[in-house]
Amino acid sequence: xxxxxxxxxxxxxxxxxxxxxxxxxxxxxxxxxxxxxxxxxxxxxxxxxxxxxxxxxxxxxxxxxxxxxxxxxxxxxxxxxxxxxxxxxxxxxxxxxxxxxxxxxxxxxxxxxxxxxxxxxxxxxxxxxxxxxxxxxxxxxxxxxxxxxxxxxxxxxxxxxxxxxxxxxxxxxxxxxxxxxxxxxxxxxxxxxxxxxxxxxxxxxxxxxxxxxxxxxxxxxxxxxxxxxxxxxxxxxxxxxxxxxxxxxxxxxxxxxxxxxxxxxxxxxxxxxxxxxxxxxxxxxxxxxxxxxxxxxxxxxxxxxxxxxxxxxxxxxxxxxxxxxxxxxxxxxxxxxxxxxxxxxxxxxxxxxxxxxxxxxxxxxxxxxxxxxxxxxxxxxxxxxxxxxxxxxxxxxxxxxxx
Numbered sequence: 001x002x003x004x005x006x007x008x009x010x011x012x013x014x015x016x017x018x019x020x021x022x023x024x025x026x027x028x029x030x031x032x033x034x035x036x037x038x039x040x041x042x043x044x045x046x047x048x049x050x051x052x053x054x055x056x057x058x059x060x061x062x063x064x065x066x067x068x069x070x071x072x073x074x075x076x077x078x079x080x081x082x083x084x085x086x087x088x089x090x091x092x093x094x095x096x097x098x099x100x101x102x103x104x105x106x107x108x109x110x111x112x113x114x115x116x117x118x119x120x121x122x123x124x125x126x127x128x129x130x131x132x133x134x135x136x137x138x139x140x141x142x143x144x145x146x147x148x149x150x151x152x153x154x155x156x157x158x159x160x161x162x163x164x165x166x167x168x169x170x171x172x173x174x175x176x177x178x179x180x181x182x183x184x185x186x187x188x189x190x191x192x193x194x195x196x197x198x199x200x201x202x203x204x205x206x207x208x209x210x211x212x213x214x215x216x217x218x219x220x221x222x223x224x225x226x227x228x229x230x231x232x233x234x235x236x237x238x239x240x241x242x243x244x245x246x247x248x249x250x251x252x253x254x255x256x257x258x259x260x261x262x263x264x265x266x267x268x269x270x271x272x273x274x275x276x277x278x279x280x281x282x283x284x285x286x287x288x289x290x291x292x293x294x295x296x297x298x299x300x301x302x303x304x305x306x307x308x309x310x311x312x313x314x315x316x317x318x319x320x321x322x323x324x325x326x327x328x329x330x331x332x333x334x335x336x337x338x339x340x341x342x343x344x345x346x347x348x349x350x351x352x353x354x355x356x357x358x359x360x361x362x363x364x365x366x367x368x369x370x371x372x373x374x375x376x377x378x379x380x381x382x383x384x385x386x387x388x389x390x391x392x393x394x395x396x397x398x399x400x401x402x403x
Contacts, residue, residue, distance in 0.1 A: 006112040007143060008033045008103055010129070013048025016118045018166050019157060020145045021055050024116055028143075032116075033059040035106050037099050040066045040184030040242065061106055065098060066184055070241035073098050073320075074185055078284055079229040079339075080304065080332045081292075082312040087262055089278045089285065090315050091186025096125055097320035100132030107140055116143040124266050128318035135321035178205065184245050186258075186278040197263050197273045208249065208277040212256030212350030219348035221355070222251060224287040226343070229336025231284055245280045252279025255347040267317040283345060283352045290343040290354035294362040300335050307331070 007024055011017045011034035024032050034052045038045055045062050052060045073094050084090055103115045115133060119125035121144070130142045151157055161167075179190045187208045193199050203211065225233035232238060234247050252258050258279035266272055292301060307328055314325045341359025345352050368376050 002141065004028045004030050004114045004141065004143075006031045006033065006110060007114045007116050008035055008107045008110065008112045009116045010099055010103055010118065011036050011048060011052065012118070013045070013051045015157065015161060015166070018051055018055070019151075019161055019164070020116065020118050021052070021057070022164050022166060023145055023149060024143070025055070031059070032057060033106065033110055033112060034061065035103060036060075036062045037095075037102060038062065038064045038066060039069050039095055039098070040246065041182040043182070059110065063102060065102065066242040067240060069095065069098055070184060070245050074245065074281075075230045075241060076329060076333070077315060078231075078281075078288055079336050080308055080311045080328075081285060081289055082308060082315060083285075084312045084316040085262075085264055086309075087260055088264060088276065088316075089186060089260075089281045090312060091183060091276065091278055091281065092125070092181050092188055093128065093316045093318075094185065094320070095181075095183050096128035096318065097132045100129050101136060103129075104133055104136045104140060108137070112140075114141040114143050116145065118146070119144065120146045122266075122268065122270065124268065124316070124318070127267055128320075131318040132321055180207075182207075184242060184249070185281050186276055188277075189275045190272065194273050194275060201261055201275050205275050206259065206277060209253045209259050209279055210256050212259070215256040215349050216254070219346045220251065220255060221344060221346055222283075223342050223344045224248075224284070225341070226288070226291045227340045229288070229333070229339040231287065245284075248280030248283045250279075251347060252283050252352065253277075255352075256350040257347055257352045258282035259350065283347070286352045286354055287343040287345060288339075290345075290357045291341050291359060292339055294357055294364045295339045295341065295359050296335065297363065304332065304335060 007028065007030060009017065009021060009024060009032050011021060013036065021032060021034065034048070034057050036045055036048045049060050049062060077090060077094055082090055084093070103117075106112070107115050117126065117129045119129060126144055126147070130144070133140055133142050151160060178192050178194070181188045189205050189207075194201060194205070223235050224231050225236070230241075231244055234244055234251075239247060258277055258281065260276040260278070261273075262276060263271055263273045292304075296304070311325065311328045311332070314320070314322065314328070319325050338359075338361035340361055341357065343354055344356040346355050365376065367374050368378065
């Protein structure tokens with residue numbers, strides 16, 4: 001085994017990373033620095049500090065990354081209207097490169113020669129963490145305990161914890177727990193009964209949204225303001241990126257907006273089923289497409305829609321820091337120069353529907369499209385030549401096929 005002098009661990013303070021912390025200390029016999037990222041997961045993070053202190057950690061980092069997460073990662077992704085496999089808003093995927101960025105930054109600061117994470121060998125997160133580290137500093141070694149130790153199940157994990165006198169939550173004894181990942185953009189849940197896609201997800205899986213059936217019977221009307229493709233206000237009130245997403249999460253969650261039961265194709269080659277809740281992100285996607293509908297040129301809008309699946313796949317597969325993602329981002333960002341204005345939406349029983357949109361940069365002309373008399377000269381006879389030219393190849397094709 002290569003000699004390691006110091007390790008920076010991505011640490012939540014939960015069962016998995018608490019065990020990983022102990023295992024790293026025993027296996028490598030070196031100092032371990034813990035790094036806990038506050039991404040708005042809605043949990044009290046000080047227990048992570050307490051658990052790390054109990055394990056003898058001297059250098060404990062808990063960093064508030066909420067504003068950076070939303071402004072530098074979520075919003076650039078939103079400008080692309082990114083959806084993986086047409087549905088998933090990439091809540092877990094987009095958080096990993098930010099965590100990896102700070103892992104590398106702390107490793108450089110403290111002189112660590114390795115970083116470690118708690119992602120399993122079956123999941124996507126191991127790929128996302130490690131590709132990001134490869135891109136940011138290939139000299140840093142990545143340690144993935146789930147690929148190295150002989151623990152093969154959650155039950156064995158709990159048994160190891162009891163042997164090492166690491167507290168085990170009562171709901172994690174004997175039976176595999178739901179795997180939950182949460183941040184300001186979403187909550188995802190996997191495991192237990194969800195591993196059978198034919199079984200209906202139990203109600204208690206949902207944590208951030210009410211059941212649309214139980215949502216208010218009265219719709220709520222909200223307005224989201226945009227500048228150059230980024231949301232900047234809700235109901236006329238300017239907000240920071242993190243505060244804005246937090247506000248929309250509350251509004252959307254109250255109306256059951258943003259639930260998704262998805263079977264997806266993991267990069268590593270297997271299918272998995274997860275429950276996703278992305279209330280604020282779902283509202284923002286609808287609003288952003290609404291403002292783009294009046295501010296983007298047709299060909300530009302269609303080009304964006306063509307590259308979006310590729311862009312989303314790059315993020316899902318862990319290539320946020322890859323040159324091709326940055327190239328696509330430059331194209332996407334260039335398209336947003338005039339994507340400014342306000343979009344009004346109706347939140348009701350699980351839906352976020354655009355009901356109006358306005359922009360000082362609008363390409364929409366009511367005078368041009370009206371069925372009434374227009375002040376803009378438009379010769380209806382021009383359409384005849386337009387149709388004839390576009391039909392030329394169809395007439396040739398039909399003649400050849402004997403139609």
